[in-house]
Amino acid sequence: MSSLSLIAYKALARSTTIPQTDPYPERPDGPLIWGVVHDEHSARALIHLVERLHHLRGPCSLLMTYADKAPRVPDRKGQFCFQLPVDTGETAQRFLEHWKPSICLWFGGDLRPALIAETNVAKVHMMLLSAEEHLLDQSVWRWLPSLARETLRSFASLAARDQAAQKSLRKMNGTQRDIEIHGTLQIAVVPPAANESVFTEVSNDLNGRPVWLASNIQEDELKDVLKAHREVVKINHRLALVLVAASFPVSVEARRILKSQGWRVCHWEDGDPIEENTQIILVEEPEDMGLWYRIAPLSFLGSSLRPHFNGCDPYVPASLGSAVIYGPNVRHHTSSYSRLAAVGAARIVKDAEGLTMAVETLLASDQSALMAHAAWVAISEGAEATDAVIESIQAQLDTLETP
Structure with missing residues (x-):
């Protein structure tokens, strides 16, 4: 039976929300992980969890939901992304009846009482992960x-990101229930x-020469990189x-400019060899990026x-051991760059002069290696907590599969 507080909340929600159409596609067969995220970081953590589960258990689908702004994440087969339904009992019931989630992973906070109550009634196992103080307020x-x-x-x-969030949860919960801190x-x-034999061949051709990488370069950035x-x-030299x-x-424009400026170029896709006097290796196929991020200890991301x-x-690039340089216009990935910059793994530059100084400084010292390690x-942060969450999810999914 619903409490008086929940009844009052549902009544208010019905009177203040706009009815919502359910634009959902057909639910796929098999286990479906439902995650509630609040930013790019939590979205990527959720995707990583599901990828791990896929490798451990086989195919499973992901339903990612968000409150206000859709996170920018890669499209993947078996992945759905929708805004959370308005928080009324009726809408929550329709949402749950359609998706029939196997488990719910709720990141951060910004809790929806009606939806959570109906999820509990539907006997869906729910975990609150990486709770944050400001999202609980x-x-x-x-x-x-x-x-x-x-x-x-x-x-x-219940798991908190830090002590402040743990304190908030204890105040809200009103009991001595165990609330662990697991960070992010x-x-x-x-x-x-990367093809190992090609990696070895390129490494031998470069013969210990210093290398830096400029990737995803737009036409109006070519002159800055070349300068x-x-x-x-x-x-x-x-x-x-x-x-x-x-x-x-x-790439076509780059070929023209490189020729006009007299650079000694290896056109990788043409099969040109990398020689001792090669100054620039022009790559036109993004499929080879796993090779070049491993070859170059320093990458400018255009x-x-x-x-x-x-x-x-x-x-x-960070996952493949390359330190990162980037410009100021990274709106689609701001939180990722900010996180790397905060630990000294990435450096921002504003123009060609700043890029020159960064490349010169970082390649002339061990700084690029320190940045790559950072x-x-x-990227490894939170691995232990993630393992524990996956173990818990595995146990819950096992109970669902037991006849």
Whole structure:
């Protein structure tokens, strides 16, 4: 039976929300993990969890839901992304009847009492993960404090990101229930593969030469990258640049510019050899990025010096041991760059001069290696907590599969 607080909340929700159409596709067969996320970091942590489960148990689908703004995440087969339904009992029931989730992983906070209550009634196992203090501070708890306790009781487990969130949960819960601190969960990516024999061959051809990589470069960034390379080559004559354009038209333009400026170029897709006097390796196939991120200890990630392109994912090069340089226009991946920059794994530059200085400084010392190590630590953070969550999910899914 619903408490008076929940009844009052549902009545208010019905009177203040707009009816919502359910635009859902057909539910896929098999286990379906439902996750509630609040930003790019939690979305990527959720995707990593499901990827791990897929490798451990076989195919499973992911339903990702969010409150206000859809996270920017790669499209994947068996992955659905929708805004949370309005928080009324009727809408929640329709949502649950359609999707029939196997388990619910609720990240951060911003709790929806009606939806959570109906999920509990449907006997869906729920876990609150990486709770954050500011996301738990909801006005509804001030006038219905008992509703907070009832909402939290619907979760099988509660985990806080830090001590402040743990304190908030204890205050809301009103009991001595165990609330662990597990920090953030791991957001590791599956890096692109590299052919080991090709990697060995390229490494031998470069013969210990210093290398930096400029990837996803737009046409109006070409001159900045080439200017930086020309300046650093004056100091380090053996330096090689791996240049990867953002698109085929940019690659065509790059060929023209490189020829007009007299660079000694290896056109990788043409089968050119990498020789001792090669200054630039022009790569036109993004399928080879797993190779070049491993070859280069330092990567400038383009589509970031000028507006309108909004950057590219920094976790891929970071996961392959490459330190990251980037421009100021990375709106689509701000939280990822900020996280890497905060631990010293990435450095921002504003123009060609800044790029020149960064490449020169980082390649002339052990700084790029230190940055790459910091990136690995950041990406590995939360691995132990993620393992524990996966173990708990596995146990719950096993109970669902037991006749």
